[in-house]
Amino acid sequence: xxxxxxxxxxxxxxxxxxxxxxxxxxxxxxxxxxxxxxxxxxx
Amino acid sequence: xxxxxxxxxxxxxxxxxxxxxxxxxxxxxxxxxxxxxxxxxxxxxxxxxxxxxxxxxxxxxxxxxxxxxxxxxxxxxxxxxxxxxxxxxxxxxxxxxxxxxxxxxxxxxxxxxxxxxxxxxxxxxxxxxxxxxxxxxxxxxxxxxxxxxxxxxxxxxxxxxxxxxxxxxxxxxxxxxxxxxxxxxxxxxxxxxxxxxxxxxxxxxx
Numbered sequence: 001x002x003x004x005x006x007x008x009x010x011x012x013x014x015x016x017x018x019x020x021x022x023x024x025x026x027x028x029x030x031x032x033x034x035x036x037x038x039x040x041x042x043x
Numbered sequence: 044x045x046x047x048x049x050x051x052x053x054x055x056x057x058x059x060x061x062x063x064x065x066x067x068x069x070x071x072x073x074x075x076x077x078x079x080x081x082x083x084x085x086x087x088x089x090x091x092x093x094x095x096x097x098x099x100x101x102x103x104x105x106x107x108x109x110x111x112x113x114x115x116x117x118x119x120x121x122x123x124x125x126x127x128x129x130x131x132x133x134x135x136x137x138x139x140x141x142x143x144x145x146x147x148x149x150x151x152x153x154x155x156x157x158x159x160x161x162x163x164x165x166x167x168x169x170x171x172x173x174x175x176x177x178x179x180x181x182x183x184x185x186x187x188x189x190x191x192x193x194x195x196x197x198x199x200x201x202x203x204x205x206x207x208x209x210x211x212x213x214x215x216x217x218x219x220x221x222x223x224x225x226x227x228x229x230x231x232x233x234x235x236x237x238x239x240x241x242x243x244x245x246x247x248x249x
């Protein structure tokens with residue numbers, strides 16, 4: 001059970017990092033609010 | 044230092060996965076984007092459905108996602124102002140688009156022609172528009188986003204022409220075209236300095 005939880009958590013982390021990179025590569029997302037882009041993703 | 048809910052969750056996730064120090068803010072950023080945009084989308088669709096213009100709302104949102112994603116634009120400082128504005132604007136555009144499409148065809152053509160002219164002009168003059176929270180640092184990236192903005196607006200115009208060609212086969216296509224045209228006008232307006240002032244004014248009301 002714990003192993004499954006950690007593997008799901010790992011996949012979620014990979015997906016979130018991917019989303020953060022895709023979002024930071026564009027000018028903005030569709031919404032009218034822009035959260036602060038982390039320094040490591042500014043380019 | 045005070046952390047918000049996304050930052051706290053991201054910190055836990057990065058510790059559990061032994062990630063590098065700079066990955067936690069990236070996780071928090073992704074979670075914030077997903078939550079805010081997901082909630083906005085859901086509520087916008089719900090309002091569109093309740094107003095009976097769900098198809099038009101979907102068209103407006105898809106156009107805005109494609110165009111705004113590349114060209115950027117003005118933003119609200121508060122997520123709540125953003126949520127309320129998004130919930131109102133896109134179903135309202137869809138409602139107006141459906142209303143215009145139901146009238147004489149000349150009004151639809153005028154709206155679409157205006158969208159094409161204003162869209163290309165706004166991209167040429169302003170795109171890409173960044174914000175202090177998400178600056179476009181690299182000049183190469185700025186040039187690339189400008190080129191992609193032309194491409195996106197070109198694709199959207201081509202799709203509107205394609206919808207015009209099949210308007211005899213699919214009755215709702217005129218409404219979709221006008222909704223898309225209004226969404227192009229809205230996103231183009233958001234590229235201007237006037238829109239930045241408008242959002243600033245709305246933020247100050249909050």
